[in-house]
Amino acid sequence: MILAAGFLAGLAVAVGGVLLARRLFPAAVTGEAALPDWTMLRAAVNHDDIAIAVTDRAGRLVCANDLFATWMGGFVTPPGLPLEGRGPDLLKNAGRAAWRDGEGVADDVAIGALRMRAQVTRTGQAEDYLVWRFSALERIDLATEIVRHLDGPAGRTLGQAGVMTALVNAEGRLRVANQAFLLRALGEGETAQYTGRDVAAMLRLDDSGSLYFAREGDRATPVRMLQIPLVPADSNGPMLLAMLDEEMGPADRGTAQAYVETLLSLLPFGLAMVDRDGRFLYMNRAFIRAAGVAEGKTPRYPGDIVVGEDKGALADMIRRHSSGQQVGGDLSIRLAAQSDEPVSIRVVGVRGLGEAAVLLSLKDSSEESRLKRQVAQASKMQAVGQLAGGVAHDFNNILTAVLGSCDLMLMRHTPGDSDYDDIQQIRSNANRAASLTRQLLAFSRQQTLRPQILQLPDVISEVSHLLKRLISDTIQLSVHHGRGLGAVRADPGQLEQVIVNLAVNARDAMPGGGTLTIDTYPVSAAEARLLGNDIMPPADYSALKVSDTGTGIPADVLPKIFEPFFTTKDVGKGTGLGLSTVYGIIKQSSGFIFADSNPGKGTSFTIYLPVHRADGDAPVVPVPPVKPKKSQWGTGTILLVEDEDMVRAVAERALTRAGYTVVTASQGEEGLERFAQMEKVDLIISDVVMPTMDGPAMVRALRAKRPDLPVLFMSGYAEEQLRHSIDIDDVAFLPKPFSVAQLAEATSVALDEAARRASHDG
Structure with a gap:
């Protein structure tokens, strides 16, 4: 009855406030609106159980009661309140509904422990005000x-x-x-x-x-x-x-x-009491958690929580300290629940605690050990990643020269020539080496990604024909797609490489045949929270699961599978970069990947990619159609700046053969000198990382003299890694290694883009 009376009283006051608000917005008199008395309205709506605020059509707060200020932490203008979770979106939608329909509701919004129901009403003589009412839910x-x-x-x-x-x-x-x-x-x-x-x-x-x-x-x-x-x-x-x-x-x-x-x-911290006979009297929650005691399986003796080799030493120490002397000692033991890492247990003799003769102290170091392993693994991966990036850069310079020389030689030889097949073989091996460097960059998360908004079923559909050719006839491919999948933002080409790598590993794990299953399904934030994974924050994900019915992965091998160069295959049958490449691509796409295996029954890899939330629920952008290749011939004067002699020589020959006039420089300062001596420069082609003065520093100096100067950067490092140093607008990028044809096409595109910008500015 009291609650009902309070509710009716609050409702009556609120209705009275609305009526008073309407009275305070009379029709215009002689063309001027009367000034409302907001202090009177604030006094009318000021009560203890409903927080009320009034905003005008311009979104300004014109009035609020004291309870509103208490709950919201001040006189904050709705809908920009400090709400949790989806509260701001729900309140914003309620405000839009009120302007459109006259009333809007947000059923469950929260600030800390306070749960509220928000009701928004359009009011006023010209209906150009919103009244926001917040009532606490009974929790x-x-x-x-x-x-x-x-x-x-x-x-x-x-x-x-x-x-x-x-x-x-x-x-x-x-x-x-x-x-x-x-x-x-x-x-x-x-x-x-x-x-x-x-x-x-x-x-x-x-x-x-x-x-x-x-x-x-x-x-x-x-x-x-x-x-x-x-x-x-x-x-x-x-x-x-x-x-x-x-x-x-x-x-x-x-x-x-x-x-x-x-x-x-x-x-x-973990403490337990032990009597003179060596039996547990009591264990607090911290001790149970640190010892890894399973629910419903309370141990009788301290020796029950350690491995067999440590039972005797622990029993002897407890016996020595149970005589009543208040002294203690530490003992290194291995717990039965986690026998791979030793922990320290402290044994102290006590008096005056009834039957208790010994106190055991055990620190829960599981979280600390897990963090140490993660930090060590991250440090190792980062160190190897930096090494991989540097190796890839040097290899890319060498491969650029090899591929370019092969292309130039192939222009002078025709099929059937005695040297033609040898040159093709050299070029094929150079391309294989270039693929290996791309894997190194993928592992070290330094590759250049071209992310797009896409749906996982579309990517799987594109790659499914290739998968059928890769797996043998004894392996059945089964694909299942869940409903309600959200769009993700990723590079479709790299995502296809992930699926292919996982499928090839599954094929190798099923030499006698089996089933390769690919599933996609949505994972809500609540479901992600139930997974209980510390490193994956609760959010909406689209999941991709690749499972096989093969031999599985042994438990001692499973933690190492994403490490670079780790492989269980025979010598010559694997680089050990397949899964580390997959890991690098997924992490660079802001996703997560987990492996689960049951030896003898199969393995599954589950990938979680966050659902992309675009402003205004933008539709999924389809993959743009492939543009026709540009002509490899052109005209113009090019300044080529490259510190590697072999790369500079190949690029100069390739561009000259394509019809361009080429002036070369070996580093940035020499490039500035050559530019000052040239009457006309149509394009700058420059390496990024060079001694003395790098490419971006040289381009900034040149752009100060000529702001519209077209620039094409080339580098053996990935564009992602160089993004912080290349902070220059309107520049193109060509990753090494590249062929003669790719260099000519990139040059033509850069010149056409510069001409388009010039005509647009004009």
Whole structure:
């Protein structure tokens, strides 16, 4: 009845506010609008259960009540409120609906723990205002309510009754406490800044098992403590502690042990109590988690949590320290749940804790170990990636010269010539080497990607004909596409290479035949969160899964499959770059890839690519049609700047043969000198990385004299890697290695693009 009455009262006030708003927007008098009294409207809409704001058609905040400012953290203009998740979009859509239809609703928006329903109404004499109403949904956060009450009159009332109360978080640190608790635990001058302090340090137990506040010393009054969990007992959450002065004398042994267990449960590190017979009496949650104890399988003895080789050493150490001497020692052991890494366990003898004779301390180092492995792996991959990029650059310069020389020689030889086949063989091997350098760049995530907005089924459809030729007749290809797949942003050519590499690996794993299955399906943010993967943030993904029914991957090999040059194939049958290339392409496309294998039953690789969200829900952009090749002949004067003699010589011969006048320079400063001596320059073709003065620095100096100068950069490094140094507008890029035909075509395209820009500017 009280809630209903409050709701009706709030509704009546809100309706009254709307009516008053309408009165404050009268029709224009003698051509001028009367000035509304916003202070009167603000006083009318000011109540405790509905947050209200008014905005005009220009999007300005003209009025809001105090509750709106409290909930929103100030007088913020809707819909730009500090909402969580999809709240801003929902509120924006509600505002648009209100302008269009007169009313809009956002059912569930949140700021922190506060969940609200937003109702937006168009109003005013000319209907040029929006009234935004926010009402709290009935979702009670017990911990938040306790914080509010303990810090107010309820906490003072409990203190007057002699009840000392505190709310602690899962790590045993104070969130809030009443003054009675703070004065006993901290003293008069320490109660101002208490949030986050360790509760266990404020309490102590004597030899008889009585509980005291540590700061009160020997003349302290014993207290009795009650613990009230705010979440299920098996969950890790906040706890309410209530303490009363002990009037019944010292606590018995059972109560003392209960106090000890309560204190141990509050500590953030793993602790366990062991009796004189070497049996567990108690383990806190941190110890269970650190020891990797499975749910429902509580061990009886400490030796049950370690590997067989360490059982004797741990038992001997516990026996030595159970005599009652308060000394301790450390022992390196291997846990049965994670036997690959040793951990340190501390054994301490204790007295005065009832049946407990030994305390075991175990640090949960699983997360630390995992982070160390990830950092080591990332560092190794980065180092090898940098090496791979440098090697690829040098190889690309060599291959450019080899391919160019072969092309020039082929122009002088015809099929049937005795040298023609040899030249073709050299060229074919050079192309194979160029493919290897592209794999190196892909692994090191330095390749040049041409991302497009596309759908995964379209990519698989394009590559499926090739897959049928790659796999043998004994392997069946099965493709399944899920509904509701979102578009992704990736390079279609590189994505096809990923699918082909995975399919070839699957084929090799099924020498006797089997089934190769390719699935695509959507993964929502909620489903991604349920996967429980730390490195993949919750978001909407389009998933691509490639599975086989082959021999599978052994468990000891699975963590290494994405490492460069790691292969299980025979010598000469694999470079070890296939899966590392796949990994590099997916990571460079902002995606994630995971492998799962069951030896003897098959392997599956699952790729998650984030769904592309375009402004205004832009449609998927189809792959543009292939443009006809440009002519390899042209006219004009070109300044060619290249520090590698063999590359410069081949490029000069190729361009001269194509009809261009070519002036060469071996580095940037010489290029500036040659440019100053030339009467006319139609195009600059320059390497990027050169000694003394690099290509971009030279081009900036030339563009200062001639802003419209056309430029074509070429480099053995990938454009992605050089993007920070090539911060110059209107330049083309040609990756090495390139053929004579590719150089001539790129030159023609650059000149045509410069002519188009000149005519457009003119």
